Amino acid sequence: MIFPLKDGTEWELTEDQIDKWKSRDLVALKFKDWDKAIAEAQAWCYRMLDGGKKQKLKTDRGMNSFLLSWIARSDDVKVTQSINKAKQYDSQCGPWLRGASLQELSNSDRFKQMLKVPGFRAWAEKENVLVKEMK
Numbered sequence: 001m002i003f004p005l006k007d008g009t010e011w012e013l014t015e016d017q018i019d020k021w022k023s024r025d026l027v028a029l030k031f032k033d034w035d036k037a038i039a040e041a042q043a044w045c046y047r048m049l050d051g052g053k054k055q056k057l058k059t060d061r062g063m064n065s066f067l068l069s070w071i072a073r074s075d076d077v078k079v080t081q082s083i084n085k086a087k088q089y090d091s092q093c094g095p096w097l098r099g100a101s102l103q104e105l106s107n108s109d110r111f112k113q114m115l116k117v118p119g120f121r122a123w124a125e126k127e128n129v130l131v132k133e134m135k
Contacts, residue, residue, distance in 0.1 A: 001039075006058060011058075098127050
């Protein structure tokens with residue numbers, strides 16, 4: 001795929017580069033729809049070029065970072081990150097949470113703070129139905 005650059009030249013994303021990214025052990029890159037994310041990034045570049053916003057285009061040196069950042073913001077990655085966060089929560093407090101009484105939950109300041117973390121409450125409610133009773 002060809003991407004326009006800030007200096008008026010073009011940058012080519014090769015299948016080899018995509019394969020290299022896919023083989024890396026990065027959570028943010030383990031998702032399915034590579035073609036869609038890359039096509040969206042390419043379309044954004046052409047919209048900037050056609051819309052007279054050439055200054056927003058990237059340099060040759062910055063293209064890898066631009067594309068990896070674009071991919072990291074995709075919806076599929078957010079789902080993967082949520083799943084991994086749930087696994088992290090489970091390893092850190094899952095056993096305690098599953099056996100905790102409402103009184104134990106209510107008396108734990110640390111637990112109350114964790115309930116404010118995005119995604120934690122939903123995970124905790126699945127692990128212990130008493131969490132739903134907490135305000």
